[in-house]
Amino acid sequence: MSRRKIEGKVTPEAAQLIMLDEIAGLLHDQLERMMEAEAEGLVDQIQLPVTPAIYELVVSPPWYSFSLINDDPIIGGNPVFIDVNRDMNARTFRTPVNPQQTLIVNFDKPIIRTIYLATQPPVALVNVRIFGSR
Numbered sequence: 001m002s003r004r005k006i007e008g009k010v011t012p013e014a015a016q017l018i019m020l021d022e023i024a025g026l027l028h029d030q031l032e033r034m035m036e037a038e039a040e041g042l043v044d045q046i047q048l049p050v051t052p053a054i055y056e057l058v059v060s061p062p063w064y065s066f067s068l069i070n071d072d073p074i075i076g077g078n079p080v081f082i083d084v085n086r087d088m089n090a091r092t093f094r095t096p097v098n099p100q101q102t103l104i105v106n107f108d109k110p111i112i113r114t115i116y117l118a119t120q121p122p123v124a125l126v127n128v129r130i131f132g133s134r
Contacts, residue, residue, distance in 0.1 A: 044132040049125050050080050050117045057115040059132060065106035066115070066132040072099035078123045083116045093118060097128075110134055 010018075043063070048055065070080050081093035084105060093116065097103045105112070112132070119126050 043134050046130040048128050050119050050128055051125055052119050052121040052123060055117045059113055061134060062110040063112040063132040063134045064110050066130055068097055068103045069129045070097045070099050070101055071127040071129060074099055078119055078126050080126050080128055081118050084112055085114055086116045
């Protein structure tokens with residue numbers, strides 16, 4: 001909000017118009033902030049091949065939630081291990097997703113910034129699908 005020095009008298013109508021203009025600007029700023037924080041629904045559909053090397057999927061803007069499907073066709077086959085916003089000093093991944101299973105992660109606020117994926121050696125490749133929403 002900028003303040004300007006006005007010399008002389010201002011009519012009540014002009015003062016009211018100036019105040020309404022400032023209020024409209026503040027309401028517009030607030031509306032933009034609210035729209036940024038509001039969930040929009042399905043945003044991204046990603047298919048990835050996952051290997052024993054840790055894959056880091058960076059999400060921007062942050063997601064509220066996502067679903068991950070392990071597309072390995074062999075039931076009892078190769079799980080994919082996943083972690084969200086992982087501490088890089090952590091030794092192991094916490095969550096396995098077995099073949100033909102779906103993992104749903106929902107934080108109810110936009111804090112999902114990074115998803116880490118890997119398989120156990122010597123598995124060469126497991127395909128996954130990720131559906132993210134913000």
